[in-house]
Amino acid sequence: MHSRPQAAGPLVPPADPAAPRRPGPDAPVTGARPEPAAGVRPPAPRPETAAAPRPADPTPTGSGAPQPAPPLAAHERDRLLHGAHHDPHNVLGAHPAPGGVLVRALRPGARTVTVVADGLRAELASEGDGLFAAVLPVPELGEYRLAVRYEGSAAAHLVHDAYSFLPSLGELDLHLIAEGRHEELWKALGARTMTHRGVRGTRFAVWAPGAQGVRLTGDFCFWNGTGHPMRSLGSSGVWELFVPGLGPGALYKFDIRTADGSHTVRADPMARRTECPPATASVVAEDDTYVWGDAQWMASRGRRPAHAAPMSVYELHPASWRPGLGYRELAEQLPAYVAELGFTHVELMPPAEHPFGGSWGYQVTGYYAPTARLGSPDDFRHLVDALHRAGIGVIIDWVPAHFPKDEWALARFDGTPLYEHADPLRAEHPDWGTLEFDYGRREVRNFLVANAVYWCQEFHVDGLRVDAVASMLYLDYSREDGAWSPNEFGGRDNPDAVAFLQEMNATVYRRCPGVVTIAEESTAWDGVTRSTEHGGLGFGFKWNMGWMHDSLVYMSKEPVHRRYHHNEMTFSMVYAYSENYVLPISHDEVVHGKGALVSKMPGDWWQQRASHRAYLGWMWAHPGKQLLFMGQEFAQGAEWSADEGPQWWVLDPGYSAAGDHRGVRDLVADLNHGYRAAPALWQRDTDPAGFAWLVGDAADDNVLAFARFGDDGPPLLAVCNFSPVVRRDYRIGVPAVSGMWREALNTDGTRYGGSGVGNPEPLRTEAVAWHGRDSSIRVTLPPLATLWLVPA
Known part of the structure; x- marks a missing residue:
């Protein structure tokens, strides 16, 4: 639907051309004063006409009366009036004709139309149906305007003729x-x-x-x-x-x-x-006049490769983070909140325009427009700018996998399958009631590749998280036998989608230094983060959906049963370096009946919170970058509602468990700040030499321990006890680092709502071989907790 127009009626131009104008058929919607038309040339004669080219800037004489124009051919008139003419500029505007210059205008609803030029004022004769024409007895006609008078109007409205201009596309x-x-x-x-x-x-x-x-x-x-x-x-x-x-x-x-x-x-x-x-x-968008204040950020963001830099991402739904806030208001509140928690990036669920709010932005109709629900494009720029000035990167969800069928948008745009594939078995997406793009059509591929560049270039975003990559790569994705058509080689993969993703990644990385692309890809497709020059898709990172699924299965079990699922926590290290990974606890895991992260944990409220904290401590120490969805940073109990947003009220002092929730939020802040301060946790994220198991087989104890190493700085030990039992003097073999180890973080700390069990004094390295290592330490393991230990 479109906005209801104002009531139509005759318009009288103001005496002062600089005065505001009422909206009308020819009036600029801004009421701006028309600029002088110096230098305007008439359209050049089409090749099929025999008319000689006219000299530049002719000066009309105004001598003689206008002559009747030859009638427009019936087929030309019919095509013009019914919107079927491919070249209206050939029949409208000014053209050489026997006896002078023929001017024809199409002005529906006009009473009179008069050509106005230097030394010339000539009224055009009505031809019916809003057409007006005459042959002006002049040898040349340079710049001119049309004085258009509508029914009931005593004065004419002076406008330039749109059909006197050559194409502006080169x-x-x-x-x-x-x-x-x-x-x-x-x-x-x-x-x-x-x-x-x-x-x-x-x-x-x-x-x-x-x-x-x-x-x-x-x-x-x-x-x-x-x-x-x-x-x-x-x-x-x-x-x-x-x-x-x-x-x-x-x-x-x-x-x-x-x-x-x-x-x-x-x-x-x-x-x-x-x-x-x-x-x-x-x-019609405003001119690109936004004045950015993030020059320092843009100049420095690409200096360190993303894979060897800290990255912890706070994912949010902008419309519901604090319901009612627009981009400008978000810019006032979000950067400070994210900076306090220590996240390096935010990830915004799709900001592009979408008709159905309940899709959360994943069914896009306006690929080049930030959603107007929260403000203007410049308002969105202001939000990105504010985050950059606070030292926070901006990743957006980008959805090139499918689009909705709304009859006013992309579907069968020109009456044919244009953006979607012509084969219904490839066009229809079975899960979402949407259409899939035809990646084999070069103009469609261009539409999407340019769109990826657009968000990075025009809005300074630092990353694109590409949604639903698996649905693009496989022709049989969510389709039964007989409901999909194979590729030209008889296979199930989509070569056109592969080529598109490679082109998109290569183009973005070439044009936008410092930007990173991230694939939500849920299968074992080989080479998602391998460079395109080596046959990969070219993404910077891939969401580790296997890690997410396996670890949540383990955490959902009662501690007494976790011993039978120990491999769910260790298996991720079998393939941890096959791709460059992000560890996602995203919105997908806390909606549609899945419950909030804390509610997935078994036991009473204390045990649930303790398991939640221990899990986050393990996640932040595990190889890979971290992503956490809003509300999970303070362990809200309910799953996410896009209508209500996070349960901020659980942090209010008057709420009985507010301290519990604030404790989890304090832990997330300490995890982020400790993570950023420990190069061992991010410098070698994609290098197997950056990780070593210390204890990987203690299934009966529910204990995991591993070491992380960086290029510089000390190693860090992560020790997890996913049992509610305190384990004292638990011996762990450690790397050959002489001296003492101290707690850098303990998720069971009283500050976080824990029991306070831990190791307040440094732990001495002993020359006792253990777990295949020459030295070891004895450590007290708090219940349902993760420790980070660093050399004292």
């Missing part, structure tokens, strides 16, 4: 679009405010190769696109129209005449701003 743009290689596609397609031939306005361009015709419609013409037919720019499939005087804030869509003669009105796939849902119109 040959290079069209070539790159046709080749699927336009890496800044958003600068060529969509709505762009610009000065064209000395006149300020907006250029509209849309890719619709299957259309018979395309018209622009919007609030500026009362949603009647008859007067704004667009021209086809040949085999590129692009349709273009420059509308003088139209500026930021205008609402628009494209009225597309399909091959069967029907019409469909569509939002702009390349719109950089949209109406706030449930309204669906596209909005």
